[in-house]
Amino acid sequence: MAGKTASKMNVSDEVMISMQAVNKWYGSFHVLRDINLTVHKGERIVICGPSGSGKSTLIRCLNRLEEHQDGQITVQGITLNND
Template identity: 50%
Template structure:
């Protein structure tokens, strides 16, 4: 298994944007995350490489825990790619950080 998302939940204050999300992606799989606006698609994708923290559950990428504070996220991100429908800057990052995140 390459990506394991197990019972992941995320809140922005009192608003829960992800509720017990679970998915397993195997090597060679092609995955599309689709749904209505505001359903948490981008948030879920951002949690996989640690761009957004999550409050509950576990995400493993190649047997590395994304939520573990000891995980080297820049190194992990160098192995995880993602494509968004519309390019947008991450509001919690500076301009330089947005430009160099890839």
């Protein structure tokens, strides 16, 4: 993969995942703070960071295993609401 550009990896302009100003708290602990993320069709990303930085919580919010309290998450054109 080294040296390949996005156009050679078949990345399209179609947005598959969008997170805009997403926030999540556990009690008074602010786990996700104003997260903005856009993933296009065909794009591969890595979510990395130290222990306790919110990586698993971010993925759990995308999978709807957890509800986010603020912001907007859209997956394949469907907005994930807390209702």
